[in-house]
Amino acid sequence: MGSLEEFRQLGEGEIARLIAGLRRILATDSLLVEQEDLVPYECDGLTAYRQLPLLVALPTTEDQVVAVLKLCHELRVPVVARGAGTGLSGGATPVRHGVVLSLAKFMRILDIDPVARTARVQPGVRNLAISEAVAPYALYYAPDPSSQIACTIGGNVAENSGGVHCLKYGLTVHNVLRVRVALIDGTVVEIGSEGLDSPGYDLLALMIGSEGMLGVVLEATVKLTPKPQVAKVVMASFDDMTKAGNAVAAIIAAGIIPAGLEMMDKPATRAVEDFVHAGYDLDAEAILLAESDGTPEEVEEEIAAMKAVLEGAGARELRVSQSEAERLKFWAGRKAAFPAVGRITPDYLCMDGTIPRKHLAHVLIRIAELARQYDLRCANVFHAGDGNLHPLIMFDANKPGELERATEFGSRILELSVDVGGTITGEHGVGIEKVGQMCVQFSPEELDAFHALKAAFDPQGLLNPGKAVPTPRRCSEYRLTGSAGHGEGRAA
Amino acid sequence: MSDISAQLIERIRAASSPLCIRGAGSKDFYGNAPQGEVLDTRGHTGIVAYEPTELFVTARGGTQLAEIEAALAAQGQYLPFEPPRFAPDSTIGGVVAAGLSGPRRASAGSVRDYVLGVRLVDGAARELVFGGQVMKNVAGYDVSRLIAGSLGTLGLILDVSLKVLPRPAAEATLRFELKQAAALDKLNRWAGQPLPIVASAWDAGVLTLRLAGARAAVEAAQQKLGADGTVDAGAFWDELRDQRTTFFAGDAPLWRLSVPSVAPVIDLPGATLIEWGGAQRWLRTDAPATTVRAAAAAVGGSAALYRAPAELKAAAGAFAPLPEPLAALQRRLKAAFDPRGILNPGRLYKEI
Numbered sequence: 001m002g003s004l005e006e007f008r009q010l011g012e013g014e015i016a017r018l019i020a021g022l023r024r025i026l027a028t029d030s031l032l033v034e035q036e037d038l039v040p041y042e043c044d045g046l047t048a049y050r051q052l053p054l055l056v057a058l059p060t061t062e063d064q065v066v067a068v069l070k071l072c073h074e075l076r077v078p079v080v081a082r083g084a085g086t087g088l089s090g091g092a093t094p095v096r097h098g099v100v101l102s103l104a105k106f107m108r109i110l111d112i113d114p115v116a117r118t119a120r121v122q123p124g125v126r127n128l129a130i131s132e133a134v135a136p137y138a139l140y141y142a143p144d145p146s147s148q149i150a151c152t153i154g155g156n157v158a159e160n161s162g163g164v165h166c167l168k169y170g171l172t173v174h175n176v177l178r179v180r181v182a183l184i185d186g187t188v189v190e191i192g193s194e195g196l197d198s199p200g201y202d203l204l205a206l207m208i209g210s211e212g213m214l215g216v217v218l219e220a221t222v223k224l225t226p227k228p229q230v231a232k233v234v235m236a237s238f239d240d241m242t243k244a245g246n247a248v249a250a251i252i253a254a255g256i257i258p259a260g261l262e263m264m265d266k267p268a269t270r271a272v273e274d275f276v277h278a279g280y281d282l283d284a285e286a287i288l289l290a291e292s293d294g295t296p297e298e299v300e301e302e303i304a305a306m307k308a309v310l311e312g313a314g315a316r317e318l319r320v321s322q323s324e325a326e327r328l329k330f331w332a333g334r335k336a337a338f339p340a341v342g343r344i345t346p347d348y349l350c351m352d353g354t355i356p357r358k359h360l361a362h363v364l365i366r367i368a369e370l371a372r373q374y375d376l377r378c379a380n381v382f383h384a385g386d387g388n389l390h391p392l393i394m395f396d397a398n399k400p401g402e403l404e405r406a407t408e409f410g411s412r413i414l415e416l417s418v419d420v421g422g423t424i425t426g427e428h429g430v431g432i433e434k435v436g437q438m439c440v441q442f443s444p445e446e447l448d449a450f451h452a453l454k455a456a457f458d459p460q461g462l463l464n465p466g467k468a469v470p471t472p473r474r475c476s477e478y479r480l481t482g483s484a485g486h487g488e489g490r491a492a
Numbered sequence: 493m494s495d496i497s498a499q500l501i502e503r504i505r506a507a508s509s510p511l512c513i514r515g516a517g518s519k520d521f522y523g524n525a526p527q528g529e530v531l532d533t534r535g536h537t538g539i540v541a542y543e544p545t546e547l548f549v550t551a552r553g554g555t556q557l558a559e560i561e562a563a564l565a566a567q568g569q570y571l572p573f574e575p576p577r578f579a580p581d582s583t584i585g586g587v588v589a590a591g592l593s594g595p596r597r598a599s600a601g602s603v604r605d606y607v608l609g610v611r612l613v614d615g616a617a618r619e620l621v622f623g624g625q626v627m628k629n630v631a632g633y634d635v636s637r638l639i640a641g642s643l644g645t646l647g648l649i650l651d652v653s654l655k656v657l658p659r660p661a662a663e664a665t666l667r668f669e670l671k672q673a674a675a676l677d678k679l680n681r682w683a684g685q686p687l688p689i690v691a692s693a694w695d696a697g698v699l700t701l702r703l704a705g706a707r708a709a710v711e712a713a714q715q716k717l718g719a720d721g722t723v724d725a726g727a728f729w730d731e732l733r734d735q736r737t738t739f740f741a742g743d744a745p746l747w748r749l750s751v752p753s754v755a756p757v758i759d760l761p762g763a764t765l766i767e768w769g770g771a772q773r774w775l776r777t778d779a780p781a782t783t784v785r786a787a788a789a790a791v792g793g794s795a796a797l798y799r800a801p802a803e804l805k806a807a808a809g810a811f812a813p814l815p816e817p818l819a820a821l822q823r824r825l826k827a828a829f830d831p832r833g834i835l836n837p838g839r840l841y842k843e844i
């Protein structure tokens with residue numbers, strides 16, 4: 001976990017100049033300075049860590065965003081961009097002597113071109129709002145994070161968010177064509193284009209997943225995908241985790257790329273069943289959801305093929321959704337897994353490692369051992385198709401020592417992910433949460449390269465400081481207090 | 493299989509003047525003229541890992557594309573971005589560095605969309621690993637995708653991990669006689685429907701479509717598209733992929749325009765070939781570079797001078813000039829990875 005205290009403190013005079021400057025730029029209700037108004041911004045979805053910012057700016061025009069950035073740049077004040085604050089790694093956690101720049105008021109869909117299959121949107125537009133707005137054209141925006149009712153496209157770009165359909169339809173990086181970005185000094189650049197390729201280095205790939213550290217997204221053009229005619233899901237239950245893991249590999253070995261391929265373990269299934277009553281098999285060790293979409297003929301063919309593979313892999317029960325309502329019901333639990341677990345524990349930490357699928361069973365067994373060792377409960381949901389695990393570590397922050405134990409347990413899971421050849425984060429980002437584990441995954445030279453790259457965009461390090469890329473000092477601390485040096489399996 | 497990474501790193505460390513990173517040299521024509529002492533990657537070969545059920549392959553930069561494609565084909569898999577094979581010995585490092593994708597690009601994605609990770613040696617002779625072999629990875633900035641299309645100006649690709657996919661079960665080719673504007677209109681309308689169109693090409697009044705996917709979906713689409721029947725495409729898609737169709741023959745300057753798929757017919761003298769559902773327009777024209785670039789920019793795209801006599805390329809530059817703030821970012825990125833400016837200088841832009 002990173003400390004956000006190491007940045008320059010502002011003097012009284014500097015703070016006064018900052019506030020006076022911001023008042024000239026922003027309407028009165030667009031600047032929050034009173035503590036009670038700042039509280040809602042003190043954390044994102046990583047609620048275990050809170051920090052009040054100096055103030056919150058809520059501009060309504062691009063000119064205002066640019067002016068705020070210019071002023072902060074001139075006064076050397078850190079800026080943390082913020083969308084809906086649903087991030088799970090503390091990417092939007094404020095910096096004490098910094099400004100939170102909320103893009104929440106940029107909620108307009110500027111243009112929909114059903115023929116070109118693109119939508120041009122402001123950064124504060126919610127992910128689901130795009131799909132809703134383009135539904136009349138039988139199109140949708142494919143990446144569908146479970147938080148899609150709330151999270152913004154600006155946040156999605158910053159995190160390279162995925163969803164339950166990204167094995168087939170890709171991540172944010174595969175579905176965004178262009179962004180307009182304000183750099184920290186207020187320069188506005190267009191990155192990407194409404195064509196498929198742009199000249200020069202692929203800065204779009206760099207911006208996507210950069211956790212608000214390279215620039216502030218002012219606008220995005222996203223790709224829209226034609227809605228498949230039908231979708232159906234097979235729900236398979238297994239009495240053994242290893243069998244379920246092997247079933248995932250078997251589906252892919254059969255040449256099938258399902259539209260979605262998700263798994264839940266027993267504790268997760270029990271938590272969600274109580275919440276959504278979808279009729280899940282409560283005795284199963286693992287439940288697998290495999291979706292097929294396309295033309296009716298194609299879906300029949302693929303569902304039959306997947307059923308055969310799942311039976312062969314030892315599924316003890318198979319159900320195929322018989323209607324759209326039933327399909328949504330099967331998915332409801334998976335999509336509501338985080339809130340469902342939130343109901344049975346005061347607090348939880350959501351891990352996000354990605355591993356080669358073949359290590360699924362091994363990693364889960366090891367997680368269960370760790371749970372016993374740390375004396376904490378853990379429910380597992382995953383994007384099985386792409387090996388992205390979400391162990392949900394349950395704890396009670398009010399009990400002394402539990403947060404520390406939960407955090408340490410989480411660190412061990414992330415190190416394990418790196419050890420088996422995976423990564424500490426598949427889609428939630430590093431933020432402040434995993435900044436220590438970056439020292440496990442990357443060498444000092446690689447971290448240097450990240451710092452140099454950051455400096456190419458933001459030489460003074462004012463945008464979202466302290467996040468995602470640890471300083472060498474942070475790494476030596478982590479190595480002293482955390483554990484492990486480099487994991488194995490650091491192949492390209 | 494041979495690992496000469498230590499030698500390659502040492503060459504870069506010891507270099508005091510520009511190096512020209514080169515595989516088979518099949519893309520020497522692409523970008524601005526190569527310069528510097530050749531650093532040959534062809535001794536650095538071998539598929540390091542290929543796990544069909546994990547959907548990735550990792551290969552050393554000098555490995556031949558043909559070897560990788562053969563290994564994938566043996567498992568019923570392929571590289572969906574279909575990089576052009578300009579020579580039988582083209583290397584995977586060159587494929588990724590050039591970032592050129594083939595006919596399926598509009599539906600399947602580009603080279604960068606399939607890059608999962610790279611191991612590279614940068615201009616400061618540092619060996620760096622970014623990304624990995626897993627499908628999803630957001631730890632740190634996405635440098636591995638940045639490398640795709642960087643034409644060796646940021647680092648030498650020691651090895652690269654690529655996502656692979658199963659080959660579609662069925663394919664079919666359809667042909668329609670259509671004028672250019674009508675073809676563009678149809679392509680965009682079809683692309684808005686859930687049809688398994690994976691590639692398209694309009695050339696000299698004929699639109700050729702490639703369908704691929706589940707057998708049932710391909711058959712249903714044939715009916716829906718109202719073609720009289722499928723045609724035997726023969727080697728057409730392979731020749732298009734490798735840029736060996738008659739359109740590509742001859743000496744007239746060849747431009748590649750990347751534009752929004754809905755951009756209208758671009759009215760310039762010379763022949764046009766359209767791919768990627770309208771988003772890629774090839775042009776054989778003697779029109780001045782400024783005219784071609786202005787026409788592409790006017791519709792929200794850009795124009796690269798793809799193949800042309802050396803003098804023309806030197807004068808016009810291979811790639812469209814960038815607005816200053818973007819150019820400045822690119823210069824600073826170059827300096828971050830290659831502070832001495834010794835890797836393929838000038839290949840992408842004069843100043844990087």
Ligand SMILES: Cc1cc2nc3c(=O)[nH]c(=O)nc-3n(C[C@H](O)[C@H](O)[C@H](O)COP(=O)(O)OP(=O)(O)OC[C@H]3O[C@@H](n4cnc5c(N)ncnc54)[C@H](O)[C@@H]3O)c2cc1C
Nearest residue numbers: 083084085086087091145146152154155158161162212217
């Ligand atoms: C219940 C739940 C389920 C979730 N499910 C998923 C899931 O399935 N898949 C997934 O990938 N994620 C998931 N998430 C995580 C989260 O929703 C995503 O990371 C999302 O993209 C964050 O968007 P946001 O608008 O809330 O961003 P915030 O949390 O406000 O910010 C996230 C990061 O983006 C930066 N940022 C925000 N806006 C901008 C901008 N305009 N310009 C530059 N930087 C900006 C911030 O500085 C911060 O670093 C889930 C979260 C919750 C709470």
